[in-house]
Amino acid sequence: MNTTIEANKEATQTNLALTGRVAWEGNCLKIVDDNALSRIKRERISPSTSQSLESGACASKWAVSYLLPRDESPLDPAPLGTDTHKLLEDLYSLAPSKRTEATFIDLLNQLTEAKKQSGVLDEAGMIQWKNNILNQAGKISAMEDPQQVIVYSNEINLVELMPAVKTAPDGIPFRGQADRVDVLVDDELGKLVRLVLAPERAETYFGTVFGVETPDGEMLKHLAEDLYDVLPRDAQELTALLNELGVELSLVIIDYKTGKSKYWQKHFEQIQTYAVALKERTGIMPKLGKVYYTTEGKIAPVEITEENTGKVMDKLGASWKRHNRFVKQSEFPTKATALCGWCPLVNACPRAQQEGRSARKAGLPSSVDLGIPTLAEHLASVAEAEDAADQNENQDVMPEPEATDVPVRVGEPWIEPGQPASEPGRHVRVVRIPDALMPNGCEGGEPAEAEPATQPLTEGEPEEHDATEAVEPKIFIRRAHNEGMNTQTQPSKVAKAYKEAPQYSTFIPSADASTSMDVNPASYAMTAGFSLTVMAMKVLVRQEEQVTRQRVASLSGTFAHIINVAHDQWIPGQARVREGEKMALHSHARLRGALIAVVEEFPFPLHGELEEMNMWVAKTIKRVIFTIQSAEDLVKYGSGKNPWELLVETKQED
Structure with missing residues (x-):
């Protein structure tokens, strides 16, 4: 050892x-x-x-x-x-x-x-x-006589842009290294011999090496030696000389393999790619390739043809695309x-x-x-590290501002100004809002007035709930996420990209024990939340609307409502599952995909009246369910026989 x-x-x-x-x-x-x-x-x-x-x-x-x-x-x-x-x-x-x-x-x-x-x-x-x-x-000496070999180049680096193929229409950036490129003895080599050797020396090789007689081994050794003495060692210089003389040699690619010959198929493909790259480099397409299995003492010839190189190049392009x-x-x-x-x-x-x-x-x-974690574990650890860093930074430079206790009701589509905080049937919690974020004219101890985030999406009064029943808020009032930070001296980077809503205190989500969930930033539910939020932002940008927190919350809440209703109709058995928990289900992801497709074709009427919005929501729910049921039918019943014929029949009926 x-x-x-x-x-x-x-x-x-x-x-x-x-x-x-x-x-x-x-x-x-x-x-x-x-x-x-x-x-x-x-x-x-x-x-x-x-x-x-x-x-x-x-x-x-x-x-x-x-x-x-x-x-x-x-x-x-x-x-x-x-x-x-x-x-x-x-x-x-x-x-x-x-x-x-x-x-x-x-x-x-x-x-x-x-x-x-x-x-x-x-x-x-x-x-x-x-x-x-x-x-x-x-x-190696048993496989060939090294003294008879005419070497074109040793260890030639092939760094080329390969020709375009159907799998890579822009060409394929390639790199490889051919172990050795040899010269075949044929008429083109005879032409080169006449041009580069003295006439009397060149004539000694004709009639034997380039004639009708079988080449003598000793004569081939002399020829290899003479050419070695007069030809450039550098492959590029040799290529330039051949172009100048108008000689196109027949080349052979040699590839050494110390492994087993049973893997010849992948070595066969390697020779084909080297052949194309060598053609790009020298202008000469090799006629033959050889794989030398040096441990076994075997030589495997490789035929280089347009068909072979074409197939291999398509595979090379597909791999580059992947x-x-x-x-x-x-x-x-x-x-x-x-x-x-x-x-x-x-x-x-x-x-x-x-x-x-x-x-x-x-x-x-x-x-x-x-030490490879799951992605959820990785994201959770990153979030923890960032939180710890933020806390350390805040302790050093960001003292907590004075705050005001504000009672906020939850369980309604929005908070209606002027209603008492202790009205029966509503849950109440006290939120500490940094004074820097309090709306103008708000004194401590009074509920913060809030504008409705949006109008109700369906007609009728909100459903009444028993005070002991778990209630899920429909439209959220956002929390002052930067509580404890002096926002006047530390402006948010996000604010530079998106204008904030005028009053933070009107956007504070409920944290009531009966309705809230612990949020794991790496959870599938959080992924769903991000997806719907980004979707809402894209809709606002496309319709040239100002991107504010209020608008994003309203529109993402609308999308969440549509998926929730569609989910309950698609899988009635999960109707009692809380909305936040549904967002972690794979079925929710399928519905999101259907909703994205529907919204792409039928955009939300941001500039319409309430009646138009209500109608859009109702139709979108039906379209999402239709999409899901159609996909379900395809899985259940398959494609059927010649399904396109039905399209002709349907067209005739229309």
């Missing part, structure tokens, strides 16, 4: 906590930190990213890989693969005559010495590392796959728990190590 590696792993394990960076929202991994999202977001897509974001892959596994610390062990497959690539790159960067077995061993020893100097492996680890590298690269959508939404869906057991999220992933998946690799982090 390598003690250095184990110590590094143990130190890494204690730094895995993802709290404050990601959270679970259902079966999606939600990114809740901008810095974390910037680490995940790609400016260009690579073949491996494309495959990780395919429709059948798990996007959350891909995303979290950029947030978790990397395993630094040089003995793991990925670092070993990188070192093997480096050794082969060094070998094929040499002149063909120097690509011998002795040179290979020298390069391996140099790489070994550099690894030893890094101090990451002890003596036993170094022996294991060297044996692994030798096993992964040592079969990437952009996931990043924009800041959430990455989970997907149960055959690789769940090796995923670092498996012990915390809700999808894995639902599918009964468990870790199949030792050392994967536990759910405690990962």
Whole structure:
């Protein structure tokens, strides 16, 4: 056991906590930190990213890989693969005559010495590392004769804007790295030989290499050596020379793989994308690709055709589109796959728990190590932290202003001025209102006068209630949310965007014990409240109305009333459930969606008379219920046979 590696792993394990960076929202991994999202977001897509974001892959596994610390062990497959690539790159960067077995061993020893100097492996680890590298690269001379290879470029970086496809009409920003690009021996190479070599030297290769005879191995070695001496080593310089000479070489893409050949399908697709990128870079479309499985000593040829590249490019475009959508939404869906057991999220992933998946690799982090909360838990912790910060700030710089006790009645559509606070059938509470927020002329001890937030939405008198019955206020009087703050010296930032209502004291919600609910800012009910409030604000802005608290409260209350009535008709069994509790139900979310669609087509008549508003509310309730029932019918009875034929019949009847 390598003690250095184990110590590094143990130190890494204690730094895995993802709290404050990601959270679970259902079966999606939600990114809740901008810095974390910037680490995940790609400016260009690579073949491996494309495959990780395919429709059948798990996007959350891909995303979290950029947030978790990397395993630094040089003995793991990925670092070993990188070192093997480096050794082969060094070998094929040499002149063909120097690509011998002795040179290979020298390069391996140099790489070994550099690894030893890094101090990451002890003596036993170094022996294991060297044996692994030798096993992964040592079969190369059995796979081909390195001295006969004519290399166009080693480790060529392909950073290109790929052509537009139907899944990405604006093109695909791409990045990749081809391990090696070789030159095929054909007539175009013969043309180049005549142009760049001395005539007498060029003629020695015709009749054998470029003639009818089978090329002699020794002759190919000489040809590779001669071209190495005269052609530029830099791929861009070589491309420029070929363009100048009017030569279009036949190129072969070589990709080294130290893994198993059973994964050839994804390697096949990788070669196709490299081919298109190389065409964008050089103007030459490769005719062939080869995947070298260096550990197994196998070579898999890959046919590059327009059909093959077209299919792969469509998949690449679709993956890029998904990437952009996931990043924009800041959430990455989970997907149960055959690789769940090796995923670092498996012990915390809700999808894995639902599918009964468990870790199949030792050392994967536990759910405690990962520290991923639910989105509700994250939002609650953020709210607590903000509240604590606000309290600390207020204690330092914001003394509490003097306040006045004001009795406020609840349980009516609005508070009617002049009625006694102790009138039977009404609940009374005393609210402490900061004097800075008191309306002009209001003396302590008298009820604050309040303008009605809106007219009743239905005709008739408010229903009378027994004094002991729980009553839910219809239109709320808003609380002085900045109680304890000197609003004259600390103006609200929100006030700059939206003008406040003239008198805060007329907008104080009831906190009566029989009607109020404890509000969790991360709850589904609060989400519903936000949704209806934002919807009301949008309607006001679109109809060029001033956005005030009174108008927002009235309109969002109207929308809430519509959903509440529709909910009771749709699910009568929940009619006795309090409105605030209904807002936390999934059925409420469905109704909100229906209401949003209806309001888009039939806007609220803000400038109409009361009768017109009453009629709009009644019709909107019916339209929402109609929408929900239609959706319910589709689920119950399905689409039916040729349903579009009914549209023709209906049109004829009309």
